[in-house]
Amino acid sequence: MWKVNERGEKVFRGGKEDGAGAAQAADKCPNFKLDVEDEIVADELRSCYNCRYRRWTAESFACYKPE
Amino acid sequence: MRILVCIDDTDNMESKGTGELAEMIAEHIETSNWGKTTRITRHQLLVHPDIPYTSHNSSMCFEADIDTSYLRVLIDFAADFLVRESAPESDPGLCVAVIDQIDDVDTLIKYGHRAKQDVMTKKEAYNMAERLGIHLSEHGGTGQGVIGALAGVGLRLSGNDGRFKGKHKINGINDIVTAGEILSQTDIDAVRCLDGNDLDYNDKVRLNDWVKSVLLEGKCVLIVSPTENDPDGVKWQMCPKKILKSLG
Ligand code: SF4
Numbered sequence: 001m002w003k004v005n006e007r008g009e010k011v012f013r014g015g016k017e018d019g020a021g022a023a024q025a026a027d028k029c030p031n032f033k034l035d036v037e038d039e040i041v042a043d044e045l046r047s048c049y050n051c052r053y054r055r056w057t058a059e060s061f062a063c064y065k066p067e
Numbered sequence: 068m069r070i071l072v073c074i075d076d077t078d079n080m081e082s083k084g085t086g087e088l089a090e091m092i093a094e095h096i097e098t099s100n101w102g103k104t105t106r107i108t109r110h111q112l113l114v115h116p117d118i119p120y121t122s123h124n125s126s127m128c129f130e131a132d133i134d135t136s137y138l139r140v141l142i143d144f145a146a147d148f149l150v151r152e153s154a155p156e157s158d159p160g161l162c163v164a165v166i167d168q169i170d171d172v173d174t175l176i177k178y179g180h181r182a183k184q185d186v187m188t189k190k191e192a193y194n195m196a197e198r199l200g201i202h203l204s205e206h207g208g209t210g211q212g213v214i215g216a217l218a219g220v221g222l223r224l225s226g227n228d229g230r231f232k233g234k235h236k237i238n239g240i241n242d243i244v245t246a247g248e249i250l251s252q253t254d255i256d257a258v259r260c261l262d263g264n265d266l267d268y269n270d271k272v273r274l275n276d277w278v279k280s281v282l283l284e285g286k287c288v289l290i291v292s293p294t295e296n297d298p299d300g301v302k303w304q305m306c307p308k309k310i311l312k313s314l315g
Contacts, residue, residue, distance in 0.1 A: 038232050039084070064080060
């Protein structure tokens with residue numbers, strides 16, 4: 001589900017369109033924190049795509065609060 | 068005079084969002100009786116490894132109608148506010164443009180669009196602002212946020228970018244309303260389906276708790292998508308967040 005990029009960041013393998021995978025990852029993650037309303041993008045609220053600790057990259061996002 | 072105020076790069080992963088800070092500035096304008104403000108729009112800028120940003124790389128912009136005599140005091144307030152309220156490691160930028168005095172609106176709109184596609188420099192932003200007669204200033208860190216602040220003004224002026232901050236509150240019986248009721252209860256200008264056609268006044272829409280609008284053709288537009296097997300035969304529903312994201 002994750003890979004480490006050249007900057008040492010933990011990047012989601014599913015890209016920006018894997019809603020089910022991002023929801024599954026957040027479901028298991030104790031660090032999930034819902035982002036501010038302006039930045040919510042996924043219908044499944046508990047999703048890495050809606051997490052305050054994701055930082056978008058060109059193709060996907062990196063998790064800035066890895067377990 | 069009508070002005071646009073835009074801020075960028077004020078937050079980090081733990082702080083208040085840039086949208087909330089824009090809202091606080093807008094509130095201050097209203098409570099100080101400097102003028103009236105309109106809804107805030109959020110504009111997504113380029114996400115690229117060469118662009119440092121602390122949280123989202125989106126800027127927040129609103130329009131205000133103020134008395135000319137308050138322009139300076141408003142800029143000073145917003146500048147101090149950003150110094151005080153921005154997250155420590157952020158790089159905040161502030162742009163304030165008097166709409167009728169912008170020298171070349173098309174150039175500014177093009178700049179806004181470019182900031183969604185290209186990596187831009189601070190120098191270019193300052194040069195552009197000076198040339199167009201627009202206030203642009205930085206208030207901490209690297210000040211990189213000036214790029215997004217200027218771009219946000221251009222994108223807001225384009226009338227076709229971004230989504231509005233906040234959700235609309237609409238009352239409907241069993242969460243069903245007509246398009247006409249949506250228009251009369253809110254400041255939404257049009258209820259539109261994805262093919263670009265506006266709904267008729269009597270077309271029914273199923274609500275949920277996520278009624279968000281986008282800026283299209285200079286208007287506040289609510290995008291709806293077709294329902295599937297609605298139990299009450301309602302044909303339209305709120306557009307999924309994923310589609311909204313792609314629109315603004
Ligand atoms: S902290 Fe990271 S892994 Fe956990 S929900 Fe947020 S983005 Fe996903």
